[in-house]
Amino acid sequence: MPKLNIFIDGTWLFRVCQQDGVLSNRTEYDTQSFKLNFERLSNSLLNYLKSKGKDIELGERYLSTSIFELPTDLNNWVNENPDVTTNDIERVTKGVQAREYMVQNAISAGYSESAVYRPKLRPFMIEKLKNKTYQEKEVDATVIALLVRRAITQGENFHAFITGDSDVLPAIKVAYPEYSKNVLLVTTHPDELRAEHRQTSFSYTDFQFEIAPYFLQDHVKEIIHGQNIYECSSCRKVFVRTNPIPVRKRPYCTNCSQSRT
Numbered sequence: 014m015p016k017l018n019i020f021i022d023g024t025w026l027f028r029v030c031q032q033d034g035v036l037s038n039r040t041e042y043d044t045q046s047f048k049l050n051f052e053r054l055s056n057s058l059l060n061y062l063k064s065k066g067k068d069i070e071l072g073e074r075y076l077s078t079s080i081f082e083l084p085t086d087l088n089n090w091v092n093e094n095p096d097v098t099t100n101d102i103e104r105v106t107k108g109v110q111a112r113e114y115m116v117q118n119a120i121s122a123g124y125s126e127s128a129v130y131r132p133k134l135r136p137f138m139i140e141k142l143k144n145k146t147y148q149e150k151e152v153d154a155t156v157i158a159l160l161v162r163r164a165i166t167q168g169e170n171f172h173a174f175i176t177g178d179s180d181v182l183p184a185i186k187v188a189y190p191e192y193s194k195n196v197l198l199v200t201t202h203p204d205e206l207r208a209e210h211r212q213t214s215f216s217y218t219d220f221q222f223e224i225a226p227y228f229l230q231d232h233v234k235e236i237i238h239g240q241n242i243y244e245c246s247s248c249r250k251v252f253v254r255t256n257p258i259p260v261r262k263r264p265y266c267t268n269c270s271q272s273r274t
């Protein structure tokens with residue numbers, strides 16, 4: 014049976030899942046980060062291909078991102094570098110913890126850790142992180158290299174590419190002209206152009222995929238973490254409850270149920 018390999022640009026996916034990102038905006042609390050369940054994401058991609066008539070099972074899964082390795086003397090940086098504040102240290106530490114949490118979730122769902130980079134944090138990077146000029150180019154390159162290598166050597170399999178950067182598509186087309194047959198693009202809907210979309214010169218619509226791209230926003234209910242998952246009958250936002258809502262009751266999110274009383 015053909016397999017579905019999955020390649021995730023984890024840096025992009027992390028941004029998409031942050032508070033006020035396109036995924037958390039589909040839930041009742043857009044001020045909270047979106048809790049993605051990686052196992053459900055894999056299964057949702059499988060089901061998407063099955064719904065297009067493909068008989069398929071899960072194959073290899075990769076998440077590529079970089080997580081800073083924090084030095085043990087990080088707190089001393091405040092005294093040694095005039096540009097580094099306690100706030101900066103806190104922000105970097107929290108960011109590292111949040112990414113680590115995502116990576117660990119992916120690993121427990123069967124994703125390989127081999128494309129996760131752990132560069133050492135250097136004082137000059139703090140300034141770049143603050144003004145958002147720090148670039149993680151190696152992540153893009155790795156995830157594309159993995160995808161293209163598998164696509165070329167495993168033409169019978171499908172390869173899902175989870176990314177928000179359509180600028181990489183021309184490179185894939187050059188390396189693997191048959192991409193349209195068995196590459197599935199997984200991204201966010203282009204109508205919602207927000208901060209997580211970089212300025213891109215190429216649109217995914219310039220590329221002829223045999224299978225239409227999978228848009229994450231359309232599958233929030235399938236990929237969110239939690240037990241009792243509902244879509245609000247009024248605003249259609251997705252929410253999770255500790256206890257199930259009785260089947261004969263219509264589900265309403267917190268906002269809508271408050272405005273109804």
Ligand SMILES: [Zn+2]
Nearest residue numbers: 245248266269
């Ligand atoms: Zn609602």
